[in-house]
Amino acid sequence: MQTVQRRTLPLRLPRVRPGGVLPILAILAVLVVLVGIRQPDFLAPPSLMSFLGRSAPIILLAAGQYFVIVSGEFDLSVGSLVTAQVVVAARLIDGDPTRTWPVVLLLLAFGALVGLVNGLITTRLRVPSFITTLGMFLILVGAVYLWSDGAPKGGLSEEFRRFGRRAFEDVPVLGRVPYALLVLVVLAVAAVLLMRSDFGRTLVAVGDNPRTAELSGVRVWRTRTFAFILSGLAAAVAAILLGGYSGVSFQAGAGLEFGAITAVVLGGVALGGGRGAVVGAMLGALTLELLFALMNFYGVSGALRSTVQGAIILLAVAVSASRSSSR
Amino acid sequence: MSDPPPAPLLTLRGIGKSFLGVRVLDGVDLEVAPGEVHAVVGENGAGKSTLMKIVSGGYAPDGGTVEFAGASRTFRGPRDAQRAGIGIIHQEFNLLPERTVAENVYLGHEPVRRGLVDRRAMLDRTTRLLASIGETTLPADARVGQLGVAQQQVVEIAKALALDARLLIMDEPTAALADHEVELLYGLVRRLQERGIGLLYVSHRLAEVFDLSGRITVLKDGRRVTTVDTTDTTADELVRHMVGRELSSYYPDRAAPEDRGPVRLNLRDAGNQKLRDVNLQLRAGEVLGIGGLQGSGRSALARAIFGVSPFTTGDVTLDDRPVRLRSPRTAMRAGIAYVTEDRKGEGIVARQSVLDNALLASRAVFAVRSGRTARTARVRELLAAVEVRGAGDDQEIRFLSGGNQQKVVLARWLALDPRILLFDEPTRGIDVGAKSAIHDLVRRLAREGAAVLMISSDLPELLGMSDRIVVMRDGRVAGELPAGATEEEVVALAVGTAREAAQ
Numbered sequence: 001m002q003t004v005q006r007r008t009l010p011l012r013l014p015r016v017r018p019g020g021v022l023p024i025l026a027i028l029a030v031l032v033v034l035v036g037i038r039q040p041d042f043l044a045p046p047s048l049m050s051f052l053g054r055s056a057p058i059i060l061l062a063a064g065q066y067f068v069i070v071s072g073e074f075d076l077s078v079g080s081l082v083t084a085q086v087v088v089a090a091r092l093i094d095g096d097p098t099r100t101w102p103v104v105l106l107l108l109a110f111g112a113l114v115g116l117v118n119g120l121i122t123t124r125l126r127v128p129s130f131i132t133t134l135g136m137f138l139i140l141v142g143a144v145y146l147w148s149d150g151a152p153k154g155g156l157s158e159e160f161r162r163f164g165r166r167a168f169e170d171v172p173v174l175g176r177v178p179y180a181l182l183v184l185v186v187l188a189v190a191a192v193l194l195m196r197s198d199f200g201r202t203l204v205a206v207g208d209n210p211r212t213a214e215l216s217g218v219r220v221w222r223t224r225t226f227a228f229i230l231s232g233l234a235a236a237v238a239a240i241l242l243g244g245y246s247g248v249s250f251q252a253g254a255g256l257e258f259g260a261i262t263a264v265v266l267g268g269v270a271l272g273g274g275r276g277a278v279v280g281a282m283l284g285a286l287t288l289e290l291l292f293a294l295m296n297f298y299g300v301s302g303a304l305r306s307t308v309q310g311a312i313i314l315l316a317v318a319v320s321a322s323r324s325s326s327r
Numbered sequence: 328m329s330d331p332p333p334a335p336l337l338t339l340r341g342i343g344k345s346f347l348g349v350r351v352l353d354g355v356d357l358e359v360a361p362g363e364v365h366a367v368v369g370e371n372g373a374g375k376s377t378l379m380k381i382v383s384g385g386y387a388p389d390g391g392t393v394e395f396a397g398a399s400r401t402f403r404g405p406r407d408a409q410r411a412g413i414g415i416i417h418q419e420f421n422l423l424p425e426r427t428v429a430e431n432v433y434l435g436h437e438p439v440r441r442g443l444v445d446r447r448a449m450l451d452r453t454t455r456l457l458a459s460i461g462e463t464t465l466p467a468d469a470r471v472g473q474l475g476v477a478q479q480q481v482v483e484i485a486k487a488l489a490l491d492a493r494l495l496i497m498d499e500p501t502a503a504l505a506d507h508e509v510e511l512l513y514g515l516v517r518r519l520q521e522r523g524i525g526l527l528y529v530s531h532r533l534a535e536v537f538d539l540s541g542r543i544t545v546l547k548d549g550r551r552v553t554t555v556d557t558t559d560t561t562a563d564e565l566v567r568h569m570v571g572r573e574l575s576s577y578y579p580d581r582a583a584p585e586d587r588g589p590v591r592l593n594l595r596d597a598g599n600q601k602l603r604d605v606n607l608q609l610r611a612g613e614v615l616g617i618g619g620l621q622g623s624g625r626s627a628l629a630r631a632i633f634g635v636s637p638f639t640t641g642d643v644t645l646d647d648r649p650v651r652l653r654s655p656r657t658a659m660r661a662g663i664a665y666v667t668e669d670r671k672g673e674g675i676v677a678r679q680s681v682l683d684n685a686l687l688a689s690r691a692v693f694a695v696r697s698g699r700t701a702r703t704a705r706v707r708e709l710l711a712a713v714e715v716r717g718a719g720d721d722q723e724i725r726f727l728s729g730g731n732q733q734k735v736v737l738a739r740w741l742a743l744d745p746r747i748l749l750f751d752e753p754t755r756g757i758d759v760g761a762k763s764a765i766h767d768l769v770r771r772l773a774r775e776g777a778a779v780l781m782i783s784s785d786l787p788e789l790l791g792m793s794d795r796i797v798v799m800r801d802g803r804v805a806g807e808l809p810a811g812a813t814e815e816e817v818v819a820l821a822v823g824t825a826r827e828a829a830q
Contacts, residue, residue: 198690198699201679201683201686201690202687202690202691204676204679204683205676205679205683205687208676208677208678208679209672209673209675209676209677211672211673212672212673212674212675212676212687213676213687213691214655215633215635215655215665215667215673216655216687216688216691216739217655217656217659217688217691217692218687218691219656219691274676274677274678274679275678
């Protein structure tokens with residue numbers, strides 16, 4: 001009698017790499033289907049384009065937050081930074097179109113400076129970034145109130161606002177393509193290229209194991225500080241788009257830091273650093289926005305937003321923690 | 328001592344333990360009588376720590392029996408062993424610095440009155456407990472963080488006694504103590520003995536072992552070599568028991584005298600917090616072995632050269648030019664590479680790919696100089712040359728075996744064309760095949776003109792690979808031995824029985 005040797009083959013599931021973008025793509029696809037069932041119009045080019053344009057600021061903030069988180073830190077200051085930027089821009093421009101470009105440059109410089117300070121305090125003074133950026137958050141909130149005597153002053157010029165509210169009209173097939181979407185696409189490509197560069201790979205390595213990185217010649221403090229600067233720059237761009245789209249208020253950036261962190265976690269990026277893709281973080285933000293749109297279509301109260309965000313953060317971190325502990 | 332031995336307090340029979348298929352302990356027998364100080368000695372990796380963890384409930388043995396106070400025991404964890412009456416004083420203390428002595432001593436079992444902690448009773452009891460071991464100057468309400476190391480040790484002991492420990496394990500208790508504090512510890516140990524407490528005393532320092540213990544058990548490679556009455560043996564005999572193994576494995580040929588080049592690295596009276604007056608020359612083409620016990624300054628030496636904790640005194644010259652190696656970056660730019668001892672904690676970035684791991688250093692330090700594509704191609708070649716097996720370059724490194732991880736780390740450094748290589752335990756935790764591959768590679772690098780400094784606790788490896796051996800002790804160079812030295816000579820220098828001979 002012949003014996004048939006049977007070897008149990010290792011179960012060959014399509015390997016979902018931890019930190020990869022497959023899970024978030026799957027979630028996004030499910031949401032798109034759900035939206036398509038409930039509100040087919042939403043997926044038609046005009047509304048889709050405008051949705052993407054509206055989502056550009058939070059997606060950019062998620063990318064900025066990604067750099068910080070993947071390097072092993074946090075940036076809680078971006079929400080209040082956005083508010084500060086919008087309020088500052090309104091007061092400095094005060095309706096004068098000639099001041100548009102100087103103020104845009106100033107905002108970028110301001111964002112970079114806040115990131116630099118966050119980074120240096122965290123890395124050189126060894127204050128945990130959670131505390132550093134929480135402190136920066138409070139400082140910015142207070143400073144803006146103080147500087148504007150409690151109510152936003154001045155106003156944005158139409159030139160400034162066009163980045164956030166205007167679009168290329170009559171584009172074939174797509175129809176109306178918001179400027180914000182163009183900005184998003186350009187910066188998203190830049191972010192992906194950056195993460196493939198030496199800097200990007202080093203950034204993730206620093207988040208994975210700063211000791212090893214340091215002993216391999218990486219200046220860990222510089223790398224992390226640069227991540228904070230990128231987050232500050234992302235906040236500046238987000239502020240320009242948001243100011244244009246929704247105008248000037250003390251609430252312009254409220255809660256955006258948590259939105260960004262939720263998006264990053266949802267996108268499969270490990271808190272504590274060392275794992276995850278910037279594309280995942282940006283898709284996470286898009287998914288979050290789509291989820292809110294869906295909630296809206298189903299008549300769920302907008303007041304539940306933060307509850308949903310909180311639940312997502314807890315769930316995503318719990319899932320990734322249980323996966324990493326089983327290795 | 329010919330008194331009839333009292334009934335043993337602790338009896339270990341045939342204790343065995345393996346980790347991931349590596350046999351760490353094999354059939355170890357050991358007995359401790361009440362009031363006895365039983366010393367356990369052996370080289371690094373002989374199995375002492377594992378054995379102590381088994382006695383104190385940290386690990387469960389794979390085989391054998393633990394009998395304590397007349398009953399067979401299976402401890403489910405350290406707390407279980409504590410409750411049974413076995414206390415352990417680790418090298419690293421386990422105290423809350425912001426709490427008082429009394430609060431630490433009674434942590435977790437505070438005396439309670441009407442549902443609240445009875446602070447006065449706690450202070451009184453602590454004071455009495457301290458007095459009973461002869462410690463009358465230590466206030467029970469002092470904050471532990473303000474105490475010196477020796478006093479903290481007393482608190483640790485009191486903590487064990489508060490749990491009615493009948494057996495105390497002391498793991499290198501003098502490692503952190505100054506000379507005059509050691510005397511105090513001796514007194515303490517004697518008083519514990521008088522109370523009938525059995526002590527298991529683990530130490531590298533043979534002088535103490537002879538001062539304190541009644542019996543000595545020697546472990547080697549996870550086996551018990553012998554147990555002797557302290558009065559019947561000598562330091563030399565112990566050292567012979569601790570080593571003395573067949574040099575069976577194969578090592579590549581050593582450097583011929585003509586292969587040795589000029590002095591690359593020269594340390595003159597170099598020192599820092601952990602090192603004093605180190606004089607050392609490292610030549611191109613040679614493998615200089617560094618021996619010594621853990622904490623003797625071996626790793627501190629490599630870390631000082633590499634600029635991790637730089638030298639603060641003395642002179643360092645590199646190819647006859649004075650240099651200051653302030654950071655890993657400056658050391659790397661000077662052509663120095665450092666393969667760390669703690670591969671997981673300091674050697675790899677676990678969740679990144681093999682390729683990213685191998686590129687880490689070149690990206691960080693020479694990113695501008697070398698073209699991206701050329702650099703990647705070179706690293707891929709190196710990865711192939713060191714024969715990393717079982718993985719593509721894009722696989723996360725944590726899925727590789729220890730040996731293959733180490734080869735990737737090597738490739739990372741070779742990509743920088745270093746002229747001085749510092750290896751700290753290059754083959755620890757690595758399977759035999761990869762081990763000899765790394766030995767060959769180290770020798771090949773030396774033959775091609777690199778200066779190699781290799782730290783190893785593995786004596787056969789140290790003896791088999793080195794062209795010269797420098798042995799460290801207490802942060803100093805204890806002596807130098809030529810190729811062909813014996814294990815006994817190395818250990819004698821390392822533990823200090825050959826102090827006179829070396830000077």
